[in-house]
Amino acid sequence: MKDNIVTVQHLSFTYKDTKHPAVNDVSFNIPKGSWTTLVGHNGSGKSTIARLLDGILLPDENSETLIQIDGITLNEKTMWDIRDKVGIVFQNPDNQFVGATVEDDVAFGLENRQVPRLKMQTIVHDVINQVGMLKFQKSEPQYLSGGQKQRVAIAGILAIGPKLIILDESTSMLDPAGKDKILALIKKVQKENGLTIFSITHDINEASQADQILVLNQGTLLASGSPIEIFKDESLIKSAGLELPLFYKVKNKLIKRGISVPQEIDNEKKLVNYLCQLNLKM
Amino acid sequence: MSIKFKNVDYVYAPGTPFQTQGLSNISFEIKDGSFVAIAGHTGSGKSTLMQHFDGLLLPSKGSITIANQTITVDTPNKVLKEIRKKVGLVFQFPENQLFEETVLKDVMFGSLNFGFSEEKAKEQAIRWIEKVGLPEETMSKSPFELSGGQMRRVAIAGVMAYEPDILCLDEPAAGLDPEGQKQIFDIFKNYQKLGHTVILISHNMDDISKYADDMLVLEQGHMIKHASPKEVFSDADWVKKHYLDEPAPSKLARSLQKVGFHFSSMPLTVESLVEEISKELRAKGGN
Numbered sequence: 001m002k003d004n005i006v007t008v009q010h011l012s013f014t015y016k017d018t019k020h021p022a023v024n025d026v027s028f029n030i031p032k033g034s035w036t037t038l039v040g041h042n043g044s045g046k047s048t049i050a051r052l053l054d055g056i057l058l059p060d061e062n063s064e065t066l067i068q069i070d071g072i073t074l075n076e077k078t079m080w081d082i083r084d085k086v087g088i089v090f091q092n093p094d095n096q097f098v099g100a101t102v103e104d105d106v107a108f109g110l111e112n113r114q115v116p117r118l119k120m121q122t123i124v125h126d127v128i129n130q131v132g133m134l135k136f137q138k139s140e141p142q143y144l145s146g147g148q149k150q151r152v153a154i155a156g157i158l159a160i161g162p163k164l165i166i167l168d169e170s171t172s173m174l175d176p177a178g179k180d181k182i183l184a185l186i187k188k189v190q191k192e193n194g195l196t197i198f199s200i201t202h203d204i205n206e207a208s209q210a211d212q213i214l215v216l217n218q219g220t221l222l223a224s225g226s227p228i229e230i231f232k233d234e235s236l237i238k239s240a241g242l243e244l245p246l247f248y249k250v251k252n253k254l255i256k257r258g259i260s261v262p263q264e265i266d267n268e269k270k271l272v273n274y275l276c277q278l279n280l281k282m
Numbered sequence: 283m284s285i286k287f288k289n290v291d292y293v294y295a296p297g298t299p300f301q302t303q304g305l306s307n308i309s310f311e312i313k314d315g316s317f318v319a320i321a322g323h324t325g326s327g328k329s330t331l332m333q334h335f336d337g338l339l340l341p342s343k344g345s346i347t348i349a350n351q352t353i354t355v356d357t358p359n360k361v362l363k364e365i366r367k368k369v370g371l372v373f374q375f376p377e378n379q380l381f382e383e384t385v386l387k388d389v390m391f392g393s394l395n396f397g398f399s400e401e402k403a404k405e406q407a408i409r410w411i412e413k414v415g416l417p418e419e420t421m422s423k424s425p426f427e428l429s430g431g432q433m434r435r436v437a438i439a440g441v442m443a444y445e446p447d448i449l450c451l452d453e454p455a456a457g458l459d460p461e462g463q464k465q466i467f468d469i470f471k472n473y474q475k476l477g478h479t480v481i482l483i484s485h486n487m488d489d490i491s492k493y494a495d496d497m498l499v500l501e502q503g504h505m506i507k508h509a510s511p512k513e514v515f516s517d518a519d520w521v522k523k524h525y526l527d528e529p530a531p532s533k534l535a536r537s538l539q540k541v542g543f544h545f546s547s548m549p550l551t552v553e554s555l556v557e558e559i560s561k562e563l564r565a566k567g568g569n
Contacts, residue, residue: 041459041460041461041462042429042430042431042458042459042462043429043431091457145324169457172456172457173375173456173457175324175485176485176486176527177323177324177527178324202459202460204460241459241460241461242459242460242461243460246530246531246534246552247534249552250531250534250552250555250556250559253552253553253556254556254559254560257556257560259559259560259563268534268537269537271534272534272537272538272541273541275538275541275543275559275563276538276541276542276543278563279541279542279543279562279563280542282563
């Protein structure tokens with residue numbers, strides 16, 4: 001399929017010494033240019049899927065299994081090509097630094113790929129600028145705040161010029177203000193660089209801004225759809241160990257009380273506007 | 283016996299070029315058995331304040347009365363150890379501090395340190411491992427084999443196992459999924475119901491308004507408010523002036539107020555928000 005940057009079919013993975021698969025026969029697509037969010041509680045198999053997409057883990061053997069990224073089928077031979085197309089921002093900002101300074105760290109991926117020095121300098125400067133960290137170019141990563149560390153991690157990924165960025169709980173260790181800033185930054189670079197974002201999270205407010213949501217529970221895909229479709233069903237979200245975003249809770253509870261609220265309302269602003277008009281009409 | 287801070291100052295690195303004022307003239311009193319939240323921006327002094335509760339930091343000026351003892355700049359270590367037995371601190375991301383070979387040993391460590399017998403420490407550890415919702419079979423495992431959420435619980439159990447009168451928590455739910463967050467907050471709330479005092483540092487105003495009786499708000503080392511969450515969040519201008527976040531239901535209520543809704547009191551929970559909206563719509567519909 002041309003319009004999907006990721007196609008996953010019949011994907012399963014079982015950790016060594018465990019009986020039950022952590023990921024169980026999962027199939028999904030990620031449309032090119034979309035923000036797709038995979039939600040599920042801690043231990044639902046979310047991060048395992050991220051690692052399977054990047055070839056860090058290899059799926060259980062099954063002839064029907066397929067992982068295709070930007071037209072390339074993932075296998076041992078193509079793994080390195082795929083890693084040029086996929087960047088992962090991990091949860092813990094402290095666990096992803098190798099360089100002694102911010103610019104060294106950002107250059108690491110380029111050095112690995114033997115990019116010529118002059119070109120490397122230009123790229124490093126550009127991506128550090130893009131994430132708003134030029135002032136900290138020469139700083140040591142360990143003295144940065146959690147949010148700044150994630151910015152550096154994102155710069156390191158942008159330097160490689162990927163097509164797809166996977167966010168593996170990348171904002172869950174940040175405070176609310178830090179979270180919002182990182183999400184805004186990722187939206188900005190998504191637009192500027194024409195990227196697809198695959199975000200793995202249990203932050204339901206983040207999920208409500210996605211184009212597509214996949215709900216995972218105990219390794220199985222429970223549902224997929226737009227936020228409106230997914231958040232209609234509170235029991236589905238609860239069974240996945242998650243909570244609805246506040247305005248969906250309010251919307252659903254008002255409907256239960258017999259107040260008509262149209263289903264297509266998919267953000268807080270629309271809900272406020274609608275209730276305002278309802279209030280004026282009465 | 284309540285907890286009393288009297289004109290507490292704390293200065294980092296006094297007499298050096300790096301000297302900074304961590305806390306300035308902090309005074310308050312917390313009733314025994316209450317659930318108190320400490321709120322404020324990153325760098326406002328929340329963690330500095332928390333480290334005064336068990337004498338990890340000593341006030342540069344002023345005094346603290348806690349657990350029948352007084353802490354000043356001169357308090358000797360022997361007294362501090364007595365205090366630390368009664369005041370348990372759970373730091374941010376406490377799972378980074380696990381170190382023992384097994385979960386059971388790790389949870390017993392604090393109790394043993396405070397002079398519990400081996401037998402008693404084990405009994406307490408087993409009880410609290412269960413209470414924080416860890417399956418029995420994790421006891422003999424290495425803490426490093428567990429998931430992040432489970433490691434967090436091990437670290438929390440390690441402090442709760444010696445059942446301190448005062449439990450201080452720094453962002454205990456950060457990074458946990460919604461169900462995990464609710465479970466551990468229920469544990470803390472129950473701990474309060476058993477007669478203990480709980481002090482919570484949090485950025486999450488929803489959690490604060492849900493669980494805390496009282497909140498202390500810090501700004502650049504000064505305490506700028508000591509009131510119930512309801513009082514704090516009903517003063518919209520004040521909240522805005524100090525760039526504080528609001529509980530999500532209040533935020534939505536505020537947007538509705540702007541477009542003509544009237545609320546008798548500022549809703550802090552989804553239930554009260556939905557109730558207020560329906561009331562308003564019904565009141566008008568009836569006219």
